[in-house]
Amino acid sequence: MVDTTQETPKRYPVTPFVSERIRKITDIFLEKDRTFSFEFFPPKSKKGLRNLYRAAEELRKLGPDFFSVTYGAGGSSSKATMEIILELQKRFDIPCMHHLTLVGQTRDDLTGVMRHIIKSNVKNVLALRGDPPPDMGREFRKVEGGLGYCYELIDLIREVAGDKLAIGVAGFPEGHVDCPSKELDTKYLKIKLDHGGDFVITQLFFESATYAEFLERTSRAGVTARIMPGVLPITDYRKLLRFCDTCGAYICQRIHDVFAPIQETPEATRKEGINYVVDLCKELLNLGAPGLHFYCLNSVEPVRTIWKRLGL
Numbered sequence: 001m002v003d004t005t006q007e008t009p010k011r012y013p014v015t016p017f018v019s020e021r022i023r024k025i026t027d028i029f030l031e032k033d034r035t036f037s038f039e040f041f042p043p044k045s046k047k048g049l050r051n052l053y054r055a056a057e058e059l060r061k062l063g064p065d066f067f068s069v070t071y072g073a074g075g076s077s078s079k080a081t082m083e084i085i086l087e088l089q090k091r092f093d094i095p096c097m098h099h100l101t102l103v104g105q106t107r108d109d110l111t112g113v114m115r116h117i118i119k120s121n122v123k124n125v126l127a128l129r130g131d132p133p134p135d136m137g138r139e140f141r142k143v144e145g146g147l148g149y150c151y152e153l154i155d156l157i158r159e160v161a162g163d164k165l166a167i168g169v170a171g172f173p174e175g176h177v178d179c180p181s182k183e184l185d186t187k188y189l190k191i192k193l194d195h196g197g198d199f200v201i202t203q204l205f206f207e208s209a210t211y212a213e214f215l216e217r218t219s220r221a222g223v224t225a226r227i228m229p230g231v232l233p234i235t236d237y238r239k240l241l242r243f244c245d246t247c248g249a250y251i252c253q254r255i256h257d258v259f260a261p262i263q264e265t266p267e268a269t270r271k272e273g274i275n276y277v278v279d280l281c282k283e284l285l286n287l288g289a290p291g292l293h294f295y296c297l298n299s300v301e302p303v304r305t306i307w308k309r310l311g312l
């Protein structure tokens with residue numbers, strides 16, 4: 001175990017909010033077969049931040065199990081992620097999951113962030129390799145004194161935090177873009193779980209058959225952890241193409257067929273987007289999905305409408 005009593009780096013203010021509701025997601029699993037959650041990203045402006053807290057306030061009213069906050073490329077939003085999480089936990093008394101990527105950071109940097117996470121009474125981390133920041137090109141490169149794969153980050157988290165943190169990992173139903181095959185990628189997912197990952201949240205996808213096939217493949221590989229589908233609301237066809245290109249998500253033909261013809265009509269896209277995602281979510285839950293993780297993009301709508309239509 002690494003000594004966690006050392007001082008955390010000065011750049012982080014520590015104001016932990018303690019409440020019995022702020023707990024590990026794995027403890028929630030003991031009571032619930034399904035969990036529902038919303039993901040936010042750290043905005044660049046103060047206005048964006050106010051908007052995030054307003055959205056969180058509305059979405060909190062729906063009774064989600066947890067919120068999560070992403071980590072900028074190359075660790076660029078490390079401080080912002082933590083500040084938002086502290087504020088969300090304090091304002092809304094809800095457990096938050098801190099995304100943590102290893103890219104561009106040394107073991108010491110990551111250990112510092114983890115110590116701060118523990119001291120701040122954050123109980124959940126989504127462990128990720130991360131993608132390089134745009135100025136570094138697309139290819140991932142390990143920094144000196146840093147780590148190469150997510151499973152190494154999981155080892156470090158367990159070394160620093162023991163079982164104080166629940167650890168989620170990313171899963172890729174279509175296989176990760178840099179991996180030559182889905183089977184191999186599934187093998188790597190199993191390694192992440194064997195190294196101490198507790199549950200999986202998936203990359204976004206658009207057909208329930210993709211999830212069903214992923215469940216089958218992961219089950220064959222011996223994965224028993226919960227695999228929560230990540231769901232992206234559809235509001236704008238062109239934005240969707242750009243978003244999927246950035247995060248390496250595959251877009252099925254059906255999405256083009258449904259949304260390309262109505263791309264110039266925002267109202268029709270919005271309506272069809274809600275119908276499409278509601279159907280997808282219903283199919284996923286019927287397949288036995290242990291809940292849904294919504295990429296809400298810091299907006300209340302259309303997630304709230306989707307949530308209500310699902311009767312959650």
Ligand SMILES: Cc1cc2nc3c(=O)[nH]c(=O)nc-3n(C[C@H](O)[C@H](O)[C@H](O)COP(=O)(O)OP(=O)(O)OC[C@H]3O[C@@H](n4cnc5c(N)ncnc54)[C@H](O)[C@@H]3O)c2cc1C
Binds near residue numbers: 070074131171
């Ligand atoms: C739910 C979710 C949330 C995300 N949140 C963020 C975020 O907040 N910030 C951010 O920057 N990015 C985020 N990402 C993106 C993620 O960081 C990237 O997709 C990244 O490229 C892969 O991360 P990973 O943790 O899956 O990496 P890894 O599991 O390390 O995999 C990276 C690559 O290496 C391969 N690989 C894995 N293990 C091995 C091994 N043992 N030997 C050889 N090859 C191996 C994999 O097949 C893959 O191609 C998120 C993704 C998801 C699905």
